[in-house]
């Protein structure tokens with residue numbers, strides 16, 4: 001599928017991201033995440049099914065075939081390498097690189113990818129803590145849980161920011177300015193009116209529940 005339309009590449013990658021988020025991949029989720037109409041999603045999903053990249057089961061859940069998964073994985077790999085290039089080399093702010101990488105990833109050929117891997121030292125994770133598929137340096141941080149589920153009074157360490165949250169630039173800026181990034185220790189406080197209070201480096205920060213639900217930590 002080399003040279004396929006970026007939109008199609010985005011579909012397969014998004015299905016893989018849904019799996020990573022623990023969300024059942026239904027077409028309605030693609031409508032939400034890709035911001036396209038339901039008929040357009042149905043049309044493209046039908047095409048992907050016909051071309052052997054996914055199957056739909058009786059419950060209308062999408063399943064990537066081996067080919068579809070290989071393709072989605074290579075896109076996600078390029079996405080995360082691109083994010084690292086943007087942060088480490090081009091010094092683009094951490095909160096902004098996801099969006100830029102979404103565009104850049106479609107332009108990365110296997111040759112350029114190999115150069116990126118060499119330049120970046122075959123990194124194991126993206127700047128948001130998500131594993132880079134196929135890396136020899138991938139690290140397993142252990143069992144992760146959403147920050148929103150950590151008991152008040154406990155400390156935890158931020159490990160990864162879900163791809164879906166990365167699309168929400170306002171929230172990403174909040175996380176960046178509060179230093180809520182991978183490796184950061186956080187003391188969890190109380191939840192009140194849908195907001196979770198956390199203490200980071202002695203500073204209290206309020207997070208919306210949906211934001212905290214997409215920040216994964218180890219306790």
Ligand SMILES: [Zn+2]
Pocket residue numbers: 079083098101128163166
């Ligand atoms: Zn990303």
